[in-house]
Amino acid sequence: MKLIKIDKKSLKEGIDKLKRTYGVFGPVREKDEFEFKALGAAEMPDFSFSNTRMSPKAIVYPQTQLMFTYSLNDADDDCRILKEVPMDERPRAVIGIRPCDALAFPLVRRNFDTPEYQDTFWVKAYEATTFVGLACNVPCGTCFCTSAGTSPFGKEGLDVLLVEDGDDLFAEALTPKGEALLETAGWTAEAGGGAEEKITALAATANEQISSTVAFDNIKNREILELYNAPFWEEEGFSCINCGTCTYVCPTCWCFDIQDETYGKSGVRMRNWDTCMSPLFTLHASGHNPRTKKVERVRQRFMHKLKYYVDKYDNGIQCVGCGRCVRLCPVNIDIRSICNKMNNFDSEACKCETASS
Amino acid sequence: MQNPYLPYPVRIDKIITETEDKSLKTFKFVFIRPEDEEKFAYRAGQFAELSVPGMGEIPIGIASSPTEKGFVQFTVFKTGKVTSHLHAMREGEIMGIRGPLGHPYPWETLEGKNIVIIGGGFAFTTLRSSIVFMTDPANRSKFKDIHVIYGARSPGMLLYKDELKSWAERDDMHMHITVDGTDDPDWKYHKGFVPTITEKFAPPADADTYAIICGPPIMIKFTQPVLDNLGYSHDNIIMSLENRMKCGIGICGRCNIGKDLVCKDGPVFTLAQLNAMPKEY
Numbered sequence: 001m002k003l004i005k006i007d008k009k010s011l012k013e014g015i016d017k018l019k020r021t022y023g024v025f026g027p028v029r030e031k032d033e034f035e036f037k038a039l040g041a042a043e044m045p046d047f048s049f050s051n052t053r054m055s056p057k058a059i060v061y062p063q064t065q066l067m068f069t070y071s072l073n074d075a076d077d078d079c080r081i082l083k084e085v086p087m088d089e090r091p092r093a094v095i096g097i098r099p100c101d102a103l104a105f106p107l108v109r110r111n112f113d114t115p116e117y118q119d120t121f122w123v124k125a126y127e128a129t130t131f132v133g134l135a136c137n138v139p140c141g142t143c144f145c146t147s148a149g150t151s152p153f154g155k156e157g158l159d160v161l162l163v164e165d166g167d168d169l170f171a172e173a174l175t176p177k178g179e180a181l182l183e184t185a186g187w188t189a190e191a192g193g194g195a196e197e198k199i200t201a202l203a204a205t206a207n208e209q210i211s212s213t214v215a216f217d218n219i220k221n222r223e224i225l226e227l228y229n230a231p232f233w234e235e236e237g238f239s240c241i242n243c244g245t246c247t248y249v250c251p252t253c254w255c256f257d258i259q260d261e262t263y264g265k266s267g268v269r270m271r272n273w274d275t276c277m278s279p280l281f282t283l284h285a286s287g288h289n290p291r292t293k294k295v296e297r298v299r300q301r302f303m304h305k306l307k308y309y310v311d312k313y314d315n316g317i318q319c320v321g322c323g324r325c326v327r328l329c330p331v332n333i334d335i336r337s338i339c340n341k342m343n344n345f346d347s348e349a350c351k352c353e354t355a356s357s
Numbered sequence: 358m359q360n361p362y363l364p365y366p367v368r369i370d371k372i373i374t375e376t377e378d379k380s381l382k383t384f385k386f387v388f389i390r391p392e393d394e395e396k397f398a399y400r401a402g403q404f405a406e407l408s409v410p411g412m413g414e415i416p417i418g419i420a421s422s423p424t425e426k427g428f429v430q431f432t433v434f435k436t437g438k439v440t441s442h443l444h445a446m447r448e449g450e451i452m453g454i455r456g457p458l459g460h461p462y463p464w465e466t467l468e469g470k471n472i473v474i475i476g477g478g479f480a481f482t483t484l485r486s487s488i489v490f491m492t493d494p495a496n497r498s499k500f501k502d503i504h505v506i507y508g509a510r511s512p513g514m515l516l517y518k519d520e521l522k523s524w525a526e527r528d529d530m531h532m533h534i535t536v537d538g539t540d541d542p543d544w545k546y547h548k549g550f551v552p553t554i555t556e557k558f559a560p561p562a563d564a565d566t567y568a569i570i571c572g573p574p575i576m577i578k579f580t581q582p583v584l585d586n587l588g589y590s591h592d593n594i595i596m597s598l599e600n601r602m603k604c605g606i607g608i609c610g611r612c613n614i615g616k617d618l619v620c621k622d623g624p625v626f627t628l629a630q631l632n633a634m635p636k637e638y
């Protein structure tokens with residue numbers, strides 16, 4: 001493992017160099033919160049954040065993506081023929097992404113980049129991006145990454161991992177893309193002896209601070225219908241107001257809508273993030289709706305993340321434990337308790353209980 | 358990398374009003390670039406996204422058969438934004454189609470078998486495709502007995518009336534056309550609901566007999582017990598679902614039923630498969 005040491009004072013210099021080659025994104029303060037933003041010439045990533053309010057998924061998968069343009073002017077040769085829009089394929093770098101959010105990219109890749117179809121918009125943006133992670137020395141109370149496939153110092157999905165150590169940063173290149181970035185920034189000074197031990201110690205301290213966990217080892221062995229028909233959904237979904245916050249802030253929620261918008265004689269086809277919490281999501285033209293009730297939509301969100309995804313990909317849950325939905329849900333619906341409930345659910349035991357009570 | 362959301366441009370070659378209430382029209386499309394027709398190689402049971410720039414896209418079952426060359430055909434019920442706009446379009450206009458999408462009926466399994474097609478209302482489109490495909494001279498010998506049970510509210514609401522007549526005249530298939538009711542004295546086919554006609558005319562169940570059912574939920578609800586009584590195994594009952602869709606290629610997450618995406622894993626499922634899935638359709 002080759003470790004680079006970056007003096008925080010020289011961080012700006014390196015980032016300025018990066019900006020010549022990459023579109024650079026990083027966490028910046030926005031009122032009381034942090035968000036990932038494209039950094040302007042004078043802007044620097046602000047590492048004093050715990051995590052951003054919105055996940056960084058928009059860097060690869062913007063909330064509104066222009067897909068095609070069209071003309072409705074009969075005088076044009078290509079009237080009513082959709083035209084591809086040139087995409088920004090220049091390299092971009094995200095500096096300071098947390099390991100949980102980084103893991104979300106390979107996770108949603110299973111959806112966007114399949115053997116049959118490649119979502120060109122997502123795949124091209126993903127391929128253009130270099131992910132520079134920032135380890136969490138102090139995770140927050142709602143994080144449960146260690147049971148959701150990564151950890152405060154997790155490396156999956158990253159090209160570089162940065163670790164803060166007082167006035168210094170340690171950087172480890174994890175991929176050729178990461179090496180190229182460090183090279184471009186001029187971050188090449190090798191860290192002296194002891195760095196590795198320091199990182200190991202910091203990681204151990206961080207891991208110890210993760211206080212909540214989810215278990216899903218039993219979920220795979222349950223039938224879909226058994227969990228679907230479990231009695232707890234009514235209670236879990238009761239207070240949900242279907243605001244959709246949980247889906248928009250989530251790094252692993254990927255659903256979208258496609259809409260045409262016309263101005264005068266021309267227009268665009270675009271896609272927008274959508275939410276399964278909305279009744280419109282499944283509404284047929286006839287008025288029929290397979291998920292009319294709020295509780296059915298709550299069940300859909302959690303069954304998708306914790307059961308359907310698990311069955312389909314056999315690769316853990318569709319959640320990286322960032323805790324955003326837990327923190328931001330206005331009525332305190334908590335994926336951790338729902339996951340554990342699903343995992344502990346046994347319809348047979350349930351029947352006996354009701355029979356004996 | 359091929360952009361899977363980009364439709365092939367097509368020209369509306371012909372529009373046929375199918376039903377007396379004008380709620381159903383058949384659209385025949387011709388590909389603007391001939392090579393796109395080859396890329397659009399499809400099989401009966403698949404669907405496509407019809408793309409009307411400025412309005413949006415809608416998933417519609419392919420009503421033409423792969424044995425019919427030079428065009429693709431869809432029959433569309435006027436109900437909302439895109440379908441209403443489509444109904445107001447004219448021959449010669451340009452739009453797009455994207456596909457073919459989804460799984461066809463399981464033709465490898467169906468070869469060499471008896472086939473019973475049961476359809477109601479306007480959900481007869483991919484069934485038409487299947488009938489034309491199976492009765493094509495090159496294919497007819499690949500299937501044993503073919504039964505078709507098709508019903509609509511009234512004679513004027515039946516789709517593909519000329520073809521129905523010609524199929525009824527064939528001696529290598531059994532057509533059972535029915536209407537809920539009619540006072541037309543010249544009506545020479547059945548009267549009664551599809552489940553009743555199925556009970557009377559569907560062939561007995563055996564391992565080599567497959568039923569393909571498409572129709573409104575109410576028809577399916579009452580036909581299924583009839584097939585159960587006749588002894589049809591749920592592996593031998595094939596259905597096609599319609600869930601709201603957007604991408605049609607298994608990416609946008611809209612159309613799921615449990616872990617299956619209707620657009621990519623379906624829309625064709627056996628009843629045995631559906632029994633293990635949530636009833637979210």
Ligand SMILES: Cc1cc2nc3c(=O)[nH]c(=O)nc-3n(C[C@H](O)[C@H](O)[C@H](O)COP(=O)(O)OP(=O)(O)OC[C@H]3O[C@@H](n4cnc5c(N)ncnc54)[C@H](O)[C@@H]3O)c2cc1C
Pocket residue numbers: 283284285286404413414415416417418419432433434435436437438439440441479482483598599600601602603624
């Ligand atoms: C696999 C499949 C095959 C179909 N085959 C046919 C067919 O052969 N003939 C036919 O007339 N209809 C068919 N439908 C139904 C048809 O797609 C809808 O009637 C149509 O999308 C309604 O669009 P709209 O814009 O007029 O309605 P609006 O209510 O304005 O709908 C807005 C949008 O919602 C979506 N949507 C609404 N209802 C449905 C629905 N029932 N299914 C899917 N998406 C929907 C569409 O994206 C639509 O553009 C099929 C649906 C599916 C899924």
Ligand code: SF4
Pocket residue numbers: 239240241242243244245246247277328329330331332333
């Ligand atoms: S954030 Fe909470 S209230 Fe809002 S849709 Fe999600 S679960 Fe429901």
Ligand code: SF4
Pocket residue numbers: 246249250251252253305318319320321322323324325326335
């Ligand atoms: S489900 Fe909640 S905790 Fe899991 S990744 Fe999404 S926002 Fe984070």
Ligand code: FES
Pocket residue numbers: 601602603604605606607608609610611612613618619620621
């Ligand atoms: S329509 Fe997009 S996943 Fe099925």
